[in-house]
Amino acid sequence: MAEIKLSHLRHSYLPNPSGPDDYALKEIDLTWRDGGAYALLGPSGCGKSTLLNIISGLLAPSEGKVFFGEHDVTTLAPNERNIAQVFQFPVIYDTMTVRQNLTFPLKNRGVDEGTIARRVSEIAEMLEVTEMLDTRAAGLSPDNKQKISMGRGLVRDDVNVVMFDEPLTVIDPHLKWKLRSKLKELHQRVQATMIYVTHDQTEALTFADEVVVMQDGVVVQIGTPVELFERPQHTFVGHFIGSPGMNVLPCDLKGDRAIFEGHDITLEGPLTARGGAPQIGIRPEYISVASTGLPATVTKVADVGRHFVIDAVVGNTKLKAVSEHKAPDAGSSVHLTFKPDQTRVYRDGWIATEARK
């Protein structure tokens, strides 16, 4: 077990990178606590799989170092780093039984028979696959195969970190939540550092104590699920987390106040010294339909069962609001109010207001 530190990491897939665009990962400095559950969340192409492969040793970074505790492991091969990795599709040895699959990593390392038997039955019980131990792995369903893949990673007790690369991709949607909760349970029992890479916010927010949000090779924000939802530091985080995502509205600044479509908007607090193009960020959950406020026309109402998603236009800007109560009809004129302590200004994408104390 160890703390994992990434120092000045940069990576390019090209032999001679010239500009920032040639880098898949641009300057990453991160420390992962020992035993923590982390998620790497971001859209396709943001660099999360590259980062994962650098940590596991399947890829050597162009620049920077990786430390496991005190050791510099940057150039070490995967089997020398004591890591485990679960891939997008189940990777199992088809010709072996489940038991043999789970035994394999231990046998290769010369662990004695007694310890092997004990570990295998422990892991099988944790994963609820004890009845399948002597069936051939090739005949199992995808979710069971994926469990075996995970089991192979967890059966060793010297594992520094377990990494999951979008492991629920091939799982039937109806079974996904079962495996999600199984993973969380596993983390609590095994207490190993676990890093979960995904583009799905539900998977990330459910599993992790802390989520690392990435975009275009850069870490945009690290925080707990609550922090990321309640106070996104970057418009990308606000947009990516939450369904529907945060509204990002163009605005002007006049001194200390924000003007949106000609209307004065109350913000959560004073503006910071940051510069850049201003935008207002407010989540649809915090926009309500009222008798006074911004004049808007409703363009579409979707009944999503537990609430309504209202598409409206204020002046020339489209935005969304979420309402638990009956919504106005499409085409009607309404007034919208923004909850002040959830209304923020972002400049060049980064948060530029402070919460009022």
Next chain:
Amino acid sequence: MRTENQKAWFFVLPVLFLVAFNALLPMMTVVNYSVQETFGNNQFFWEGLDWFEQILRSERFQAALGRQFLFTGIILAIEVPLGIIIALSMPRKGFWVPVCLVLMALPMLIPWNVVGAMWNIFALPKIGMLGYFMNDVLGIHYDMTQDPLAAWITIIVMDVWHWTSLVVLLCYAGLVSIPDAYYQAAKIDAASPWSVFRYIQLPKMKTVLTIAILLRFMDSFNIYTEPFVLTGGGPGNSTTLLSIDLVKIALGQFDLGPAAAMSLIYFAITLAVSWVFYVVMTKDDQ
């Protein structure tokens, strides 16, 4: 897919005629001959199954059959592992891939009688490179026109040279389709290269290997041109394989009845062994 009309079948008719003319009719003729006796002049006498009995009992046939099985057995035992090893050593990405693929394909492109002629000259004691090298440089007596062992070794080496590429290319196709994640998982599991071969590569190559082995079996069992051009079946009849013997009886001696019976037996054996092979190799897939 439901079609409105059956016009497509008419397009297939010419091919049907061609196949019937070239394959079915001659086949029926052979069956016809195999149960009759002729002394020329187009006179035929019914013999029933006598020819079949005679052939199956004849020592000559049994000896040729024995040689054939020996040949095929040795060929498979060498070409399959060698093909796998070469496929494993070939690069899977990069500049050398097309170069290797072309090099592998070259031996199979040469017309078969040219292959036989090539090796014939190659192996001649004074003139051929191999013959000269063996006799005069290494001092080993090597003359395939006189020594049965030398003849056998030469036809085997010739076939290995000619056809291992087929096994290589098929296995390579199977190997290339294995996703990287399997190798990565093996690295993480600290698996040895032998384990990687046994548990990842070999199982994934199983389908293509089945095809490769089946093809090599059928081709080597029916082989004619190359050994015939190389040794003519000699010295004596030491390299007279089944097909060579069959041609001798049919065209050399013009014994149509026995020859026809022998072809049918030959065909039946090939079919039976291929079927057994196939069932054995695919039984795990049930």
Next chain:
Amino acid sequence: MIELEDVTKRVGTVTHIKPTNLKLEAGHFNVLLGATGAGKTSLIKLMAGLDPMASGRILMDGKDVTRLNTQKRRISLVHQFFVNYPHMSVFENIASPLRVARLPESEIQGRVEEAADLLQLRPMLNRKPNELSGGQQQRTALARAIAKESQAVFLDEPLANLDYKLREELREQLPELFAGRGAVVVYATSEPEEALMLGGYTGLMDDGGVTQFGKTSEIYRHPSNLTAARVFSDPPINAAEVTKAGREAKLQTGVRWTLDGKAAALPDGSYTVAVRPHRVLPKRSNKHEVELRGQVLVTELSGSDSSAHFRLGDVDWVSLSSGVHPYKVGEDHAFFMDPTHCRYFGTDGTRVA
């Protein structure tokens, strides 16, 4: 309009599609909602003419197309797996059905550009599919479907292989793309939320049959049987056995509440009560609500919502609330349910109240 009359499909002795009767109209999305294996793809393939029917008829705009092969039916199909011609550029991909129809070059140019504009593919018209991202490849397939101007467009879980955020964005665009084109749009999905977001009409599929078909919000609020209620619910709907005696309903664990209206008039006996997860909340909001106290087994956060799975007796319940609620797994928690949101189903599964 597409009409299906007693359409069935059999493979060997196994019935894959039970006798199905449907009327699908243009002007709104017709969603086929069901779990994997429910038969959505099979039904679409029957409508497209790609698989043979065992019995029944299909009519398109009044014309019997049962015997007509796929090429003659003017349809488009977009798959889950970004199907594009790998050797052709994006422009050629979108133009391919138009070239088959031998339209004049100028018209092809116009229609391809229009479709490309709608799907923001203009800058990529000269690239090949393998140079595009997943989202762009799927948009190329969609552009091809739009450019063709077919009578019917079949979308078979087209967004399933995309990043969830991209899925949201494209899903918003889809209704606009097909609006006003006069084609019947059939959209297959396994996510109830997608059906609700797309609106229109929904057919709930289960085990090869359509259990209910109607306006999406209607069948969501008024499922005709327990299967329909289950299919149209994510997280899974809470369903438990309840015994009715007089005006009281009682759960196995002893939790009871008063019934009124139609529910009160039912004959006494055993029923299944079903209530959607978002009607089971962690905070009390009025005094009529029933308290359900159970041990929290699993919690899930999805940004805007939190769900908790808890156990009451031998039934697993799910609560879905908005905002981020950090529940403590393993601890007891009280949840509240308003009986007016309960639906009652008889032993055969049909809705009774």
